Amino acid sequence: MPRFVPARRVSQLTENLFSQLENQARAMASEARPLIDLSKGSPDGLPPAEVSERLHAAIGEPVNHAYPPFLGKRSTRLAVANFYLREYGVELDPDTEVCLFQGSHIGITGIPQAIVNPGETIITTDPCYPMYRSAATLAQARLYTIAVDERRGFLPDYRQVPEDIARQAALLLLNYPNNPTGAVASRPFFEQTLTFARRHQLAVLHDFAYAELGREPGERPLSLLQIPGAKEYAVETYTLSKTFNMAGWRLGFAVGNASIIQAFNKLHTNSYSTIFGAIQDAAETALALPREQIDEISAVYHQRRRVLTGHLQRIGWPTPAAQGTFFVWLPVPDGYDSLTFANLLLERAQVLVAPGEGFGPAGRGFIRLSLTSHQERLTEAVARFGQLALF
CATH class of the missing domain: 3.90.1150.10 (Aspartate Aminotransferase, domain 1)
Known part of the structure; x- marks a missing residue:
């Protein structure tokens, strides 16, 4: 054989x-x-009881046993846009600035494949979530890592990136609150990130999976998209796994720069299936839950x-x-x-x-x-x- x-x-x-x-x-x-x-x-x-109850009801709806729309239900994308407006004050067009996928891994590995050419460079931190290294490999990209440590709050110092590396870079991949270090990004850091992206004309992918977890009572998470001008360069991935205890349901989304969303949607519709309609319905319930x-x-x-x-x-x-x-x-x-x-x-x-x-x-x-x-x-x-x- x-x-x-x-x-x-x-x-x-x-x-x-x-x-x-x-x-x-x-x-x-x-x-x-x-x-x-x-x-x-x-x-x-x-998961919250209301979410499970909505799933149970949605399973009985015949429409959810047909193929869902390739880009997901518009009502679900609208629920994402409403969630971002309510929680972060970020306005999103549900038709051009929101995309859905089966778990954030697909976004993290797929977005680089959609916008990074073989041989171009992806920049991320060391340490980082291992999937970011896999994302670079699958995109056939070079990977450059910026070592981070406790002295700088596990935030990268962009001055460490050599000019020739920055010129070759197509994507900066970040994750705050951070896995594995627990570090949280500040507004000045995100502003520095956008300055770096603007100077070198590179896209930013921010993995916002842990947005709601481990915060001090009364603190609110900071989305990269809250920084003025962020949508010119950035997309942010989000998952319902952590915020709503829905890890096994496999629903994530990306929001932000319309041209990046468009490129990813083209890859996604040719490579992956979309999400079971009943899960999308339940996700709408989750995203509308009170703070x-x-x-x-x-x-x-x-x-x-x-x-x-x-x-x-x-x-x-x-x-x-x-x-x-x-x-x-x-x-x-x-x-x-x-x-x-x-x-x-x-x-x-x-x-x-x-x-x-x-x-x-x-x-x-x-x-x-x-x-x-x-x-x-x-x-x-x-x-x-x-x-x-x-x-």
Whole structure:
């Protein structure tokens, strides 16, 4: 039987970090001591009841069992536009500045393929969500990373980008609130980002997946599109997975620059299916929920962060202040790298964490913990860490 060789763009992809972690969790499932999995960012809560009820009703509507429109229902795109106007004060044309897709991964990998030519450069941060590296590979683009650290709040310094790299760049890919570091972007940083984009005439893709998570009570997230002139250069991807506990429903969207949306729509209609109509109907219900219900979901992670970091500090583990997402980014003890330390925690404490080097070379001195487990599990995990007397 012949063995077919994958295309170069597939051969160049690294194994998905989270697939590796899932395999580790499965292998440990039979151990006598229950595994605590703090490695992945999959929400453990349920969607708001109104959303599930709308899905149930929409399944009974015959129209939803036919093929949906290629660009998604206009009513859903209008719901997105209304959500952005209400939450961020950003006006969007639902026909030209909004597109829908099955989960934000499709937007993150598809938008670069739609606007970046082979051999052009994509700029992102190190560390970064691993999918951004995959996006560059699938677009057959070069990748340039800007190392970020705690001294600058894990925000990139665009002065580090050599002029020849900036000239070759077609896309800047950012994510704030940030996975894995938890960093939050400021208005001045976003203004610097647009100045950089304007100077070099490059597009900006901002992954806004964690917009609502982990904030201090009363704080509001900052969308890149709130900065004047942002739509001239930027699109922002958003997912219902985190904000509304709808990870398994697979619905995301992108908003912003009309020419980028148009290019992506052309790619999308030739490459992917659209979203089950009943899920689009339920998404409209989610996007119209009052602010108080969104804040309730965010408050769960804020409280878990307080509990986890409090326990970590009591065992002597330094806990840099994280401001957003449902992750905690922690330095590993002296003498360890992230992979060695993550393996130690798995073998001796039966706690699975994400090693920082899975997010890039700049992450080798860190691990990432997820807050998507209830407080008792987080407390138990830290108790196990404390028994190792590593700090």
